[in-house]
Amino acid sequence: MRRREWLTGFSVVSLASLLGCRGYQYGHIVKPQSENLVGSHKGGAEVFDPLVDEAVAKLLARQHQGDCPVGPDGQPIKKSICFVGIENKMVEDIGDFKDQLYEQIDSKILESDAFQSISRRMVDAALFETRLRPDSLFIPDNQALFASVLQRQGIPIDYLLYARLTSGTTVRNSSSQRDYLLTLELTNIHTGFADKQSSEIRKGYHKTAMGKVWNYNPFTR
Amino acid sequence: MKNGVEAFFVRLLRVAVVVIGIAGTLSGCSTHAKRLALPRTLFYEGQLESCREHLDKLQKGNRHDRDVANLDLAVVDLLEGQTQQAETRLKEVRDRFDYLEQESMTEKTVSMWTDDSVRSYAGEDYEKILIRVYLALANLMGGGGDAESYTLQIQEKHEAIMQRLWGDAENASTEEASNHTQSGVPSLKIQPAAATATRYRGLPLGFYMRGMLREETHQHYDDALRSYTRASELLPDCMPLRWDISRVQSSVHSQPGCGVIYVFAMVGRGPYKVETVERPTSDALLIADRIVSAVGPYQLPPTIAPIKVPDVVIPPSDINTVGVRVDGQLIGPTASLADIEELAVSTFRADRNRIVARAVARRVIKKATVAAAKQGMSSDGLTSLGMDVAGIAWEATESADTRCWGLLPRDIQVLRVETQSGIRSVQLSPCLSGIPVGPSRKIDIPVTDGRNTYVICWFPDARSPGQVLCSQGIVAPANAR
Numbered sequence: 014m015r016r017r018e019w020l021t022g023f024s025v026v027s028l029a030s031l032l033g034c035r036g037y038q039y040g041h042i043v044k045p046q047s048e049n050l051v052g053s054h055k056g057g058a059e060v061f062d063p064l065v066d067e068a069v070a071k072l073l074a075r076q077h078q079g080d081c082p083v084g085p086d087g088q089p090i091k092k093s094i095c096f097v098g099i100e101n102k103m104v105e106d107i108g109d110f111k112d113q114l115y116e117q118i119d120s121k122i123l124e125s126d127a128f129q130s131i132s133r134r135m136v137d138a139a140l141f142e143t144r145l146r147p148d149s150l151f152i153p154d155n156q157a158l159f160a161s162v163l164q165r166q167g168i169p170i171d172y173l174l175y176a177r178l179t180s181g182t183t184v185r186n187s188s189s190q191r192d193y194l195l196t197l198e199l200t201n202i203h204t205g206f207a208d209k210q211s212s213e214i215r216k217g218y219h220k221t222a223m224g225k226v227w228n229y230n231p232f233t234r
Numbered sequence: 235m236k237n238g239v240e241a242f243f244v245r246l247l248r249v250a251v252v253v254i255g256i257a258g259t260l261s262g263c264s265t266h267a268k269r270l271a272l273p274r275t276l277f278y279e280g281q282l283e284s285c286r287e288h289l290d291k292l293q294k295g296n297r298h299d300r301d302v303a304n305l306d307l308a309v310v311d312l313l314e315g316q317t318q319q320a321e322t323r324l325k326e327v328r329d330r331f332d333y334l335e336q337e338s339m340t341e342k343t344v345s346m347w348t349d350d351s352v353r354s355y356a357g358e359d360y361e362k363i364l365i366r367v368y369l370a371l372a373n374l375m376g377g378g379g380d381a382e383s384y385t386l387q388i389q390e391k392h393e394a395i396m397q398r399l400w401g402d403a404e405n406a407s408t409e410e411a412s413n414h415t416q417s418g419v420p421s422l423k424i425q426p427a428a429a430t431a432t433r434y435r436g437l438p439l440g441f442y443m444r445g446m447l448r449e450e451t452h453q454h455y456d457d458a459l460r461s462y463t464r465a466s467e468l469l470p471d472c473m474p475l476r477w478d479i480s481r482v483q484s485s486v487h488s489q490p491g492c493g494v495i496y497v498f499a500m501v502g503r504g505p506y507k508v509e510t511v512e513r514p515t516s517d518a519l520l521i522a523d524r525i526v527s528a529v530g531p532y533q534l535p536p537t538i539a540p541i542k543v544p545d546v547v548i549p550p551s552d553i554n555t556v557g558v559r560v561d562g563q564l565i566g567p568t569a570s571l572a573d574i575e576e577l578a579v580s581t582f583r584a585d586r587n588r589i590v591a592r593a594v595a596r597r598v599i600k601k602a603t604v605a606a607a608k609q610g611m612s613s614d615g616l617t618s619l620g621m622d623v624a625g626i627a628w629e630a631t632e633s634a635d636t637r638c639w640g641l642l643p644r645d646i647q648v649l650r651v652e653t654q655s656g657i658r659s660v661q662l663s664p665c666l667s668g669i670p671v672g673p674s675r676k677i678d679i680p681v682t683d684g685r686n687t688y689v690i691c692w693f694p695d696a697r698s699p700g701q702v703l704c705s706q707g708i709v710a711p712a713n714a715r
Binding site for chain 2: 034035036037038054098100101102106108109111137140141144145146147148
């Protein structure tokens with residue numbers, strides 16, 4: 014009897030010890046065709062990647078439809094875009110996503126046939142030299158000063174591009190819906206006219222697994 | 235056959251009691267607080283080399299002290315200008331503490347037979363944030379390539395801790411705060427109703443450093459505003475933070491031809507843990523075991539050895555700020571952005587009941603083991619007395635877990651000075667209520683146009699020699715004046 018009690022006790026302790034051992038962390042490569050993780054508390058790649066893809070593609074396509082000047086060699090002259098930066102006006106911190114979004118937008122501009130992007134380092138250097146805030150570049154005098162610094166280095170600019178992330182939150186009891194909006198504003202510094210393109214993604218956050226089913230079915234509305 | 239098996243298990247139980255007793259004796263020889271006493275003294279006397287030797291021995295000699303000794307060594311490395319070495323040590327401990335956040339049932343079980351010091355030390359919440367703060371500081375001193383990543387890690391860790399401590403209420407309050415941020419008005423966080431005032435609420439310094447680095451880009455003023463606002467929510471009365479918020483809302487990092495000096499002052503001697511006797515609980519347990527022994531079937535060993543628990547000690551301080559002069563002109567005192575004393579005390583208070591409960595549970599298990607051994611052996615009066623004595627000795631071997639990051643300052647304070655670029659003379663004086671009370675340190679530092687220059691100084695008290703270190707790879711001459 015006592016042996017059985019001992020053996021039972023020993024087994025329970027051993028099992029508990031094994032179950033309570035510390036584990037290691039593992040990683041794996043996510044295949045390109047695999048879907049992104051969907052963030053449980055904040056927006057991540059599942060929100061920002063499609064926002065960038067849609068907004069940049071639509072903006073560049075619309076700009077591409079206009080007249081494109083042709084050079085002496087018959088090749089189209091690319092317009093230069095100075096991508097000033099991204100402003101995060103959302104309720105969420107985007108942490109390390111900000112620089113990545115900049116690079117994504119910049120790369121997509123470079124892929125375009127009609128536009129060329131000015132190096133980020135040159136933009137940073139010009140902002141540093143003029144001590145201008147990025148949001149103050151839309152004041153004509155500041156714009157002229159900024160453009161003159163870049164032109165002095167042999168880099169003429171045609172457009173200023175400014176990106177802004179905003180969000181809007183709707184709360185319904187323990188669930189909420191957040192609408193993420195990326196707005197790209199392209200200003201022609203020669204004419205002063207601006208073009209604007211936005212893209213939006215809506216995302217629901219729920220405290221329970223059934224929150225999505227409960228809040229987003231046609232019968233509860 | 236049955237008797238033979240029973241005899242075997244009785245022998246096994248007896249051996250187990252003896253082995254556990256010996257293990258307990260060995261584990262409970264000394265506390266970390268006692269082992270750290272000498273290195274601490276040497277550190278505050280400015281004998282960094284001797285301090286390093288003792289900490290090295292502690293790190294190599296005691297497996298359970300390895301991580302905290304490594305943290306202390308990182309502080310010594312940083313003040314000696316060995317920033318890369320400090321960064322390596324801090325990264326090692328950061329990763330280990332992250333790993334140790336998982337509970338080990340084995341360690342928990344063993345600690346019930348010995349004491350809490352056999353458990354791996356996973357660090358207090360504020361220590362985990364401070365490791366990342368020190369990583370950022372060490373990196374800034376050595377060039378700053380990874381400093382921004384470390385500040386992101388500070389933010390990430392802060393959010394993870396808040397999520398664990400406060401749940402979604404924290405997120406809601408953060409969002410509430412951020413909504414106010416949009417309008418540029420800093421707001422106080424709304425805390426959940428059930429919250430106790432003792433729980434860790436966050437370290438403003440981490441957010442401040444993120445804002446400081448984002449502002450230096452001359453571009454990401456929105457990020458800087460967000461970070462300064464988060465810091466200001468944690469320290470609503472801090473006036474310099476309001477100035478920072480105002481600056482990033484409408485002005486720029488620095489005017490043309492000017493750079494910025496950030497003075498990080500480590501002020502005062504930091505908190506540490508010592509072993510104390512939990513007298514009321516010990517007395518209550520003694521009465522309880524006497525009652526059980528009198529009316530129950532078992533004779534339990536009496537609680538003669540008191541229950542030992544850790545307590546946080548704050549050494550008295552004769553300074554509370556550092557006065558800064560640049561080129562002879564008084565700039566002002568540094569402002570507190572990490573009150574480590576308050577953090578250590580509140581964190582300990584929040585955890586104290588759990589520590590005492592664990593100590594009581596340990597005693598109950600030990601008494602039950604001795605009672606079971608006595609019953610199994612059907613011991614007579616003399617043997618029973620002998621086992622009671624062994625039980626008391628076993629209980630007396632317990633010691634409190636006093637491990638902590640022992641070479642932290644009492645307070646980390648910051649001052650921002652915008653000044654003309656070029657070589658600037660900076661004078662740092664330990665002050666009490668704004669009045670200099672100790673010898674000043676004067677250093678010449680190069681200030682670059684539009685960039686930050688960082689100075690770290692350490693003033694443990696008015697008498698001890700301060701340590702000064704400046705970024706851009708220059709260890710300041712640190713002349714005492």
